[in-house]
Amino acid sequence: MADVTIIENAGDGAIADWLAARIGEVMAAGDGPVTITVPGGSTPFPIIKELLEKDLDFSRLVVWPNDDRIVPEDHEASNTGKLRALLEPAGAEVVTLTIMEAVPRFDLAWLGMGADGHIASLFPNTDPQLRDQRQIMRLTPDPLPPEAPYDRISLTLPSLLNSAQIAFVIRGTEKRAVLDKAVAGQSDLPVARLLSGADQPVTCFT
Numbered sequence: 001m002a003d004v005t006i007i008e009n010a011g012d013g014a015i016a017d018w019l020a021a022r023i024g025e026v027m028a029a030g031d032g033p034v035t036i037t038v039p040g041g042s043t044p045f046p047i048i049k050e051l052l053e054k055d056l057d058f059s060r061l062v063v064w065p066n067d068d069r070i071v072p073e074d075h076e077a078s079n080t081g082k083l084r085a086l087l088e089p090a091g092a093e094v095v096t097l098t099i100m101e102a103v104p105r106f107d108l109a110w111l112g113m114g115a116d117g118h119i120a121s122l123f124p125n126t127d128p129q130l131r132d133q134r135q136i137m138r139l140t141p142d143p144l145p146p147e148a149p150y151d152r153i154s155l156t157l158p159s160l161l162n163s164a165q166i167a168f169v170i171r172g173t174e175k176r177a178v179l180d181k182a183v184a185g186q187s188d189l190p191v192a193r194l195l196s197g198a199d200q201p202v203t204c205f206t
C-alpha cells in the first residue's frame with residue numbers, strides 16, 4: 001500500500017505552489033524535459049492557471065492528459081483542447097493521446113477522482129480494463145457518465161503507476177469518504193487499485 005500524505009483544505013494556490021516546487025526540483029536535477037500527466041474534468045484548470053504564474057521554464061514541460069473524451073479538440077468537453085489552450089502559449093508541449101503512443105515514465109502523475117472512485121477514464125465497472133497491461137486504451141464507460149457522456153481514451157493503471165510521484169486533488173466530502181476507504185484498503189474501486197499498486201509517494205490534496 002502506498003505511503004499517502006493527505007493535505008487538508010488546500011486551495012488552488014497552495015496546490016500550484018506544490019506542483020511548481022515538484023516541477024522545479026526535477027528541472028534543477030537535470031536539463032531534459034519534465035514529463036507529467038494531468039487530469040481533465042473541471043478541478044485542474046484553475047490550478048493550472050495559477051501554476052502558469054510561477055517562475056518556471058515551461059518550454060521544458062511535457063504534459064500528457066490522463067485521459068480524454070473522444071471529441072474534437074475545440075469541443076467544450078475536450079481535456080486536450082483546454083490543456084493546449086492554457087499551456088502551449090507558455091511554451092509547454094501538450095501530447096495528444098493516441099493508442100500507438102509509447103508512454104514515458106512520468107516525473108509526476110497528477111490525478112482527479114470521480115465520486116464513484118474512477119480515475120482517468122478507468123471506471124468502477126471496467127474490471128478487465130483495470131487489469132489491462134497496455135499503456136493507453138480506448139473504452140466506452142458503461143454507463144456513460146452524465147456529466148461527460150462520451151467514449152474515452154485513457155492511460156491505464158500501469159502507465160499511471162510508472163511515475164516518480166502521484167498527486168490527487170479530491171474535493172468535497174463525498175469524494176473524501178471514497179478516498180478514505182481506498183486509503184484504508186477497504187475498497188476495490190479504481191482509485192484503490194491504484195493506491196494498492198503504488199510504491200511511490202502519494203500526496204492527496206482535499
Ligand SMILES: O=C(O)C(O)[C@@H](O)[C@H](O)[C@H](O)COP(=O)(O)O
Pocket residue numbers: 039040041042043044066067068069079111112113114118119120121148
Ligand atoms: O476527463 C475526465 O473526466 C477525468 O480525467 C476524470 O477522471 C476527472 O479527473 C474526474 O472525473 C474528476 O473530475 P472533476 O474534477 O470534474 O470532479
